[in-house]
Amino acid sequence: MRISVIGCGYLGAVHAACMAQLGHDVVGIDVDERKISALARSKAPFFEPGLDDLLTEVQNTGRLNFTTDIAAAAGAKVHFVCVGTPQKKGENAADLTYVDSAISALLNHLAPGDVVVGKSTVPVGTARRLSAQVKDTQFDADLVWNPEFLREGHAVADTLHPDRFVYGVDNGSEDHRAVAILDEVYSTPLSTGTPRLITDHPTAELVKTAANSFLATKISFINAMAELCEAAEADVTQLADAIGLDDRIGRKFLNAGIGFGGGCLPKDIRAFMARAGELGADQALTFLREVDAINMRRRTRVVELTRQLCDGSLLGKRITVLGAAFKPESDDVRDSPALSIAAQLQLQGAVVTVTDPKALENAARRFPELHYEADTDKAVRGADALLLLTEWEDYRSLDPYELRSLVASTTILDGRNVLDAAKWRAAGWVYRGLGRP
Ligand code: UGA
Numbered sequence: 001m002r003i004s005v006i007g008c009g010y011l012g013a014v015h016a017a018c019m020a021q022l023g024h025d026v027v028g029i030d031v032d033e034r035k036i037s038a039l040a041r042s043k044a045p046f047f048e049p050g051l052d053d054l055l056t057e058v059q060n061t062g063r064l065n066f067t068t069d070i071a072a073a074a075g076a077k078v079h080f081v082c083v084g085t086p087q088k089k090g091e092n093a094a095d096l097t098y099v100d101s102a103i104s105a106l107l108n109h110l111a112p113g114d115v116v117v118g119k120s121t122v123p124v125g126t127a128r129r130l131s132a133q134v135k136d137t138q139f140d141a142d143l144v145w146n147p148e149f150l151r152e153g154h155a156v157a158d159t160l161h162p163d164r165f166v167y168g169v170d171n172g173s174e175d176h177r178a179v180a181i182l183d184e185v186y187s188t189p190l191s192t193g194t195p196r197l198i199t200d201h202p203t204a205e206l207v208k209t210a211a212n213s214f215l216a217t218k219i220s221f222i223n224a225m226a227e228l229c230e231a232a233e234a235d236v237t238q239l240a241d242a243i244g245l246d247d248r249i250g251r252k253f254l255n256a257g258i259g260f261g262g263g264c265l266p267k268d269i270r271a272f273m274a275r276a277g278e279l280g281a282d283q284a285l286t287f288l289r290e291v292d293a294i295n296m297r298r299r300t301r302v303v304e305l306t307r308q309l310c311d312g313s314l315l316g317k318r319i320t321v322l323g324a325a326f327k328p329e330s331d332d333v334r335d336s337p338a339l340s341i342a343a344q345l346q347l348q349g350a351v352v353t354v355t356d357p358k359a360l361e362n363a364a365r366r367f368p369e370l371h372y373e374a375d376t377d378k379a380v381r382g383a384d385a386l387l388l389l390t391e392w393e394d395y396r397s398l399d400p401y402e403l404r405s406l407v408a409s410t411t412i413l414d415g416r417n418v419l420d421a422a423k424w425r426a427a428g429w430v431y432r433g434l435g436r437p
Helices: 010-021 033-040 051-060 097-107 126-136 155-160 177-185 187-191 201-232 236-244 265-278 282-309 337-347 360-366 376-380 421-426
Strands: 002-006 025-029 064-067 078-081 115-118 142-145 165-168 196-199 318-322 351-355 385-388 411-414 430-432
Touching: 002 010, 002 097, 010 025, 010 051, 010 064, 010 078, 010 155, 033 064, 051 064, 051 155, 078 097, 078 177, 097 115, 097 126, 115 126, 115 177, 126 142, 126 201, 142 177, 142 201, 165 177, 165 201, 177 187, 196 201, 201 236, 201 265, 201 282, 265 282, 282 337, 282 385, 282 411, 282 430, 318 337, 318 376, 337 351, 351 360, 351 376, 421 430
Parallel strands: 002 025, 002 078, 025 064, 078 115, 115 142, 165 196, 318 351, 318 385, 385 411, 411 430
Antiparallel strands: 142 165
16 A cells, blocks of 8 residues: 655654555655654654664665655555644644644645545544545545554554554444555554444544543542652552552553653643633533643652752752653653753752753753753762652662762652662662652
8 A cells, every 4th residue: 555644753753664564655754854864764853662673674675765745645545644733832722733734735636535544633623624625625535533542662562553443434434435445554453453443533533632631630640649648658659559450440550750741641631621612511621620730730749859858958959860751762851740840940949960861962952951961870970869750771770779879968759659669778868759658
């Protein structure tokens, strides 16, 4: 199948490579020349485990090409729209500029029977509006909304072996002619039994925002429990283990800590609330305001705890922040709680050094005023307190005995509750977790 992928960011670059891996002929298209020239050299413009190798493997087969020319979409049968939908500046709503311009550029290159597949996360109602445009052309094309559920850091595996496929088609029916075409695209994962659900357009769009809202709610729920555990001197990690054993609840996404960040969960819950307001259903989602508030409170809580650990004053204290990315196995710093905490500490007079295995370049672009050091040993030297804020394996496996000689004060705040508290205390450290006694 000939496929075009419009938008080659985290979602599109991975999708293009994976579609080629499944045996299709793929062209990836993006307006950003820097991105395209990197991808054309089999170099992902961001860190994603396994992606560089996959790009090399599929580009060697000749089945994957990249270009900035949207005209290259002509001749493809299926066109995946994978552009970003960031939060609008100064508003909660999603900015659909990139989706709209991708679709209108694509319209000039569609042929009869083509299928345009929306993968971006959009406010409910967008697909119906865009579908009218796609059908309105002389080309008689179809629009399917096929949300993506990949996680950064696991993007290749999530794309090749997803939990499920959702196809939103205008009549919500299995008989829709686009269904068979998309089945052919995904024939390999479908043949291994991956469930696929056919819905109408708005349901497909809502599946994605509902899933991300549920995940955000789960994290804020356990972080609210962490607040309570702190007040009652209980341990939220044991609480999570215990309630997680009930398979109606499940242990995943119950890790209390500094909360969620990244380019998806925070902006998606806000865009969802904004859209609900437009639909006159804002009451249904007022709980997401609380989810957001609990999440943001984690960051201020860590700043306060750090102040306590530094004998009541941050002024001139040397703080080392371990981790800048919004989560491990990623160099993405969009709305990273770790960086936001580092910046707040700096504003309050601390001397902050940030280290991270992959995200320092992106972090320095976003917060140039912070001090960055790639080498962990150098970064922790002379520190009055260490803050583990992104749980990279490098930091989980730090040796508390070896580290003692490097720091000025053996104090650590474990913002992700991943260290063995007893082991660190036995090595003479003041250990502080979140929601743990
Ligand atoms: C999220 C969803 O998990 C994906 O299913 C979805 O496809 C994606 O958004 C998207 O909309 O594109 P992602 O942003 O890559 O994926 O990151 P997650 O793994 O969901 O983590 C989000 C944040 O929650 C991270 O900052 C992480 O540290 C935090 N988190 C996660 C916790 O604080 N506690 C947990 O128990 C789990």
